[in-house]
Amino acid sequence: MCGIVGYAGYRDSQPILLESLKRLEYRGYDSCGVAISVNSALETAPTIEVHKDVGRVVDMEKNLPCVHGRVGMGHTRWATHGEVSPANAHPHLDCSGRIAVVHNGVIENFQSLRDELSREGHHFSSETDTEVIAHLIENYYSGDLERAVARALAELVGTYAVIVMVAGHEELVVARRESPLIIGVGDKENFVASDVAAVLDYTGSVVYLEDGDIAVVSGESITITNNGDRVQRERQVIPWSVEEAQKGGYEHFMLKEIHEQPKAIENTLKGHISLIEPLIALDVVKDEGLEDVLIVACGTSWHAALIGEYVIGKLCHLPVRVKVASEFNHYDMAMDKTWVWGISQSGETLDTLQAIKKARALGCPTLAITNVPGSSITRIAEQVFYTRSGPEIGVAATKTFMTQLVALYLLAMSFASLDMMVYEGLIEGLRLLPSKVQQVLDEVGKIAQHARELSPYANVFFIGRGLNYPVAMEGALKLKEISYIHAEAYPAGELKHGPFALLGRTTPVVAITTKDDTYEPMLTSIKEIKARGPQVIALAEEGDEDIEQFVDAVIRLPQVDPLFSPFLNSVALQLLAYYTAKERGCPIDLPANLAKSVTVP
Numbered sequence: 001m002c003g004i005v006g007y008a009g010y011r012d013s014q015p016i017l018l019e020s021l022k023r024l025e026y027r028g029y030d031s032c033g034v035a036i037s038v039n040s041a042l043e044t045a046p047t048i049e050v051h052k053d054v055g056r057v058v059d060m061e062k063n064l065p066c067v068h069g070r071v072g073m074g075h076t077r078w079a080t081h082g083e084v085s086p087a088n089a090h091p092h093l094d095c096s097g098r099i100a101v102v103h104n105g106v107i108e109n110f111q112s113l114r115d116e117l118s119r120e121g122h123h124f125s126s127e128t129d130t131e132v133i134a135h136l137i138e139n140y141y142s143g144d145l146e147r148a149v150a151r152a153l154a155e156l157v158g159t160y161a162v163i164v165m166v167a168g169h170e171e172l173v174v175a176r177r178e179s180p181l182i183i184g185v186g187d188k189e190n191f192v193a194s195d196v197a198a199v200l201d202y203t204g205s206v207v208y209l210e211d212g213d214i215a216v217v218s219g220e221s222i223t224i225t226n227n228g229d230r231v232q233r234e235r236q237v238i239p240w241s242v243e244e245a246q247k248g249g250y251e252h253f254m255l256k257e258i259h260e261q262p263k264a265i266e267n268t269l270k271g272h273i274s275l276i277e278p279l280i281a282l283d284v285v286k287d288e289g290l291e292d293v294l295i296v297a298c299g300t301s302w303h304a305a306l307i308g309e310y311v312i313g314k315l316c317h318l319p320v321r322v323k324v325a326s327e328f329n330h331y332d333m334a335m336d337k338t339w340v341w342g343i344s345q346s347g348e349t350l351d352t353l354q355a356i357k358k359a360r361a362l363g364c365p366t367l368a369i370t371n372v373p374g375s376s377i378t379r380i381a382e383q384v385f386y387t388r389s390g391p392e393i394g395v396a397a398t399k400t401f402m403t404q405l406v407a408l409y410l411l412a413m414s415f416a417s418l419d420m421m422v423y424e425g426l427i428e429g430l431r432l433l434p435s436k437v438q439q440v441l442d443e444v445g446k447i448a449q450h451a452r453e454l455s456p457y458a459n460v461f462f463i464g465r466g467l468n469y470p471v472a473m474e475g476a477l478k479l480k481e482i483s484y485i486h487a488e489a490y491p492a493g494e495l496k497h498g499p500f501a502l503l504g505r506t507t508p509v510v511a512i513t514t515k516d517d518t519y520e521p522m523l524t525s526i527k528e529i530k531a532r533g534p535q536v537i538a539l540a541e542e543g544d545e546d547i548e549q550f551v552d553a554v555i556r557l558p559q560v561d562p563l564f565s566p567f568l569n570s571v572a573l574q575l576l577a578y579y580t581a582k583e584r585g586c587p588i589d590l591p592a593n594l595a596k597s598v599t600v601p
């Protein structure tokens with residue numbers, strides 16, 4: 001979603017702002033812009049130069065005059081209020097053209113504020129909610145920008161991360177409420193951004209702002225207040241390197257991230273299972289008296305949660321409920337003894353954050369599973385389990401999903417009362433995962449061939465049973481996200497209750513056939529499907545010779561304990577989606593209309 005960058009220091013801001021904006025492209029956007037406070041000649045008044053356009057940062061850059069100024073801001077917009085147009089792109093100015101604002105979030109009371117400001121004579125040049133912020137600040141500004149921003153923000157209902165500057169001043173005023181904002185700390189220069197990816201090229205040290213913080217950022221200093229009181233926020237080292245956030249020779253971030261999965265799994269396991277002893281050491285503590293778990297999440301994280309539901313149920317015999325985070329607000333079940341877990345790779349998905357807040361308000365203990373240190377969810381939930389995937393840039397989640405599964409399996413194993421032999425077997429299964437996943441990756445050529453066959457179709461069904469039904473859901477999501485093929489997942493047994501009406505020669509079916517108690521019923525479903533004409537591609541383990549006679553093609557996967565089959569099936573389905581999208585010439589890392597980090601409701 002919208003990305004924000006700001007710079008105050010001794011260098012020309014324009015190239016830094018453009019590079020930082022490119023680093024935020026992965027969040028998803030449709031238009032972009034920059035504003036620079038121009039170092040005017042002494043005899044003329046200082047001004048703010050704004051350039052904005054629809055489309056990509058590189059395209060805007062081509063038409064951008066070279067503007068000099070040591071303080072500036074930039075923005076990538078993902079439209080919420082008003083169409084995608086240059087006028088609606090950020091930054092926005094007040095009437096005088098001396099105050100500039102970029103904003104991420106949603107101002108819920110913007111219409112009433114706009115009506116009021118219009119009556120007072122303010123003229124608006126966009127349809128956005130953001131523009132009211134510039135005009136409100138203009139109303140309150142009489143030389144003290146921080147004060148004017150504080151007064152304006154007090155009138156806003158909704159969420160925001162904002163950067164504000166006044167022409168001729170050497171500082172930015174920045175603030176956040178429920179939208180992410182960080183300050184990258186440099187030497188005689190400071191950087192503001194929606195997330196650390198934007199500042200990795202310039203600094204390894206950041207300050208994470210808290211809700212309600214207002215900071216004045218110049219090249220020399222950062223001062224933060226909250227509710228009028230001066231506060232200190234700890235400076236933290238970013239645990240990611242610049243190289244990790246680059247493509248490293250791969251054609252797309254998504255492909256790189258798919259190939260990084262063995263390492264990501266290993267890193268997440270590291271520290272939790274000892275290589276010698278079959279030991280799991282987690283920092284997560286389960287309160288006495290808790291009787292069930294409720295997991296909230298969105299998108300791919302929701303699919304991880306659904307797999308977790310099976311695994312926790314199987315190993316711990318603990319009742320587990322899973323809710324899409326945005327639905328949790330409409331959920332009214334008893335939760336007296338419920339432990340609520342929120343899964344969010346970014347730690348910034350607004351619906352998941354709101355669900356965790358609601359759980360806390362209900363008095364439930366909470367646990368966050370996230371990949372991003374310092375993200376909002378880590379400040380809201382009482383306990384945190386960090387996955388260690390490194391930065392994920394491709395919009396379609398891959399390696400973070402894989403490590404979310406690792407986290408859920410580890411949590412399930414740590415709360416289970418298992419026979420030692422069973423326990424050791426599971427630990428061994430976890431240890432082998434990186435090499436088993438690597439074996440799937442080594443077969444990339446064969447999977448790419450199946451993808452080429454899938455690419456001309458308009459509709460694809462994915463079916464699974466049990467533990468692998470949510471894997472089928474994730475496979476379908478990956479395919480639709482990046483190849484724009486309509487893909488639907490069904491529990492295999494449910495196909496005959498509706499989808500059969502759609503099956504025919506033009507609707508291929510991808511079937512997950514795992515050698516557990518789902519295998520025989522799966523074969524029955526496949527026979528029923530074949531009788532209606534579709535091509536069936538099966539995901540089956542090495543050594544399963546029977547499957548060949550029932551299907552048209554087989555993607556072979558290494559043998560593992562069926563409990564761990566979601567890891568291997570998911571990697572194969574990621575590759576299938578990736579190469580299908582590539583065959584269709586789709587923009588894999590930046591799918592249309594999607595965003596990596598969904599920070600609006």
Ligand code: G6P
Pocket residue numbers: 298299300301343344345346347348349352395396397594595596597598
């Ligand atoms: C967006 C992304 C998905 C992601 C979902 C949840 O829709 O495009 O890839 O799964 O948000 O994100 P989270 O950061 O909460 O896991």
